[in-house]
Amino acid sequence: MQSAAFGLSSSTPLLRSRRPSRPSPSAGSFFRTRSHQPSPIRNALSRPLPLLSSRLVGAPGWASGRSHAPDRKRAEVLVARASSSVPERAGGETSSGGGLLGTLQLGSLFGLWYLFNIYFNIYNKQVLKVFPFPLTITTCQFAIGTALVxxxxxTNLYRRPKISSSQLAAILPLAVVHTMGNLFTNMSLGKVAVSFTHTIKAMEPFFSVLLSSLFLGELPTVWVVLSLVPIVGGVALASMTEASFNWAGFWSAMASNVTFQSRNVFSKKLMVKKEESLDNINLFSIITIMSFFLLAPVTLFVEGTKFTPSFVQSAGLNVKQIYMRALIAGLCFHAYQQVSYMILAxxxxxxxxxxxxxxRVVVIVTSVLFFRTPVSLINSLGTGVALAGVFLYSRVKRIKPKTA
Incomplete structure (x- = not known):
């Protein structure tokens, strides 16, 4: 193995002493008589230059025993797990910051997360109620998110990631299920009450356990299985007494659960290589852009250009009002997911x-109050039991099975 450190000696051609082409006898006599004595210049040139050699170790262009492969050296593995509507960050507990300031910052993020989610559901429901084109609305929301990203x-508000084509290919399945999950959610919101959609979406843990067992071979603990009982029972009880119930809205919400939780399977089956700059927020940003380009052609083919001012006006709707509500819903749609990733970090x-x-509790309560949704006692009981089961599930997930 060739070393990058080297010395300059008298044998180096460029530094060899030049002799006259025709030396005089006196000069020749001088060289013959002095050749047996060591020359200070030759000794100096025969010693390596420590400063130069130390700086040249590992320098580009010189042979070295170390491999300079930045992709292999800097690349790491990201398992983009999905928990509810966002991928789950791998790892354990992390400190949120220092003291009171960190607590206030985290509390503010949670407040913004809930606030953006409330506004998204309210404005999104108002738009979908009078403009029943979920493909168009979902595409507009991804377009707004893409523009924000x-x-x-x-503007360098957030560092743009360096991503390869192989990484994009690995992220593509996550973008597909992300697109389908949000589309099915909007389809459900357009058919049934906001509170009922979120009650059905409380069954996400059930599908997470089911898909992980079928495709990953991860058997749940007894405590996890027991926590699923109130979730399923509560959703069933709420569905039987829901005033706005219809099968299209019900199955759309169920399909949303399946697609969102299938990200667990994809993220564990597919190892997404990422550079240091590709964190969760950039991952979500890339998924948002890919979702827009995936859904836009489908929207044009299925629904056409329905969101033009002429079409909206011909439907008897207030163009300015619909556009403003759709814009606010799109901004809140991207903002609440972005804040969710910030909290997850x-x-x-x-x-x-x-x-x-x-x-989910906050969204259900506020939507019931805002839209004055009729809720019976049994319906409220079913929703409460389902949400209590979700809380119980989140707690028992920390219990690790004992290994022999």
Whole structure:
């Protein structure tokens, strides 16, 4: 193995002493008589230059025993797990910051997460109620998110990632299920009450356990199975007494559960290589852009250009009002997911799951109050039991099975 450190000696051609082409006898006599004595210049040139050689170790262009492969050296593995509506961050508990300031910052993020989610569900429901084109609305929301991501990258508000084609190919399945999950959610919101959609979506843990068992061979513990009983029972009880119940809205919400939780399977089956700059927020940003380009052609083929001012006006709708509500819904749609990733970077997945359960309660209560949704006692009981089961599930997930 050739070393990068080297010395300059008198044998180096460029530094060899030049002799006159025709030396005089006196000069020749001088060289013959002095040749047996060591020359200070030759000794100096025969010693390596420590400063130069130390700086040249590992320098580009010189042979070295170390491999300089930045992709292999810097690349790491990201398992983009999905928990509820966002991928779950691998790892355990992390500290959220220092003291009171960190607590206030984390509390503010949770408040923004809930606030953006409330506004998204209210404005999104108002639009879908009078404009029943979920493909168009979902595409517009991804378009708004794409515009925000590009603005964030171009203005250096957030560092733009360096990503390879192989990484994009690995992220593509996650973008597909992300697109389908949000589309099915909007389809459900357009058919049934917001509170009922979120009650059905409380069954996400059930599908997470089911898909992990079928495709990954991960058998749940007894405590996890027991926590699923109130979830399934509560959703069934709420469905039987739901005033706005219809099968299209019910199955759309169920399909949303399946697609969102299938990200667990994809993320564990597919190892997504990422550079240091590709964190969870950039991963979500890339998924948002890919979702827009995936859904836009389908929307044009199925629904056409339905969101033009002329079409909206011909439907008897207020163009300015619909556009403004759709814009607010799209901004809140991207904002609440972005904030969710920021929270996930500060807390453990279990804490995030509990916060997501509380968020669902807040959304259900506010939507019932805002839309004045008729709710019976049995319906409220079923919703409460289902949400209590979700909270219980998030707690028992921390219990690790004993290994022999």
């Amino acid at each position: 590009l603005f964030m990258w171009m 500060k807390v453990s997945p279990v804490t995030h799951s509990v916060g997501n359960c509380v968020k």
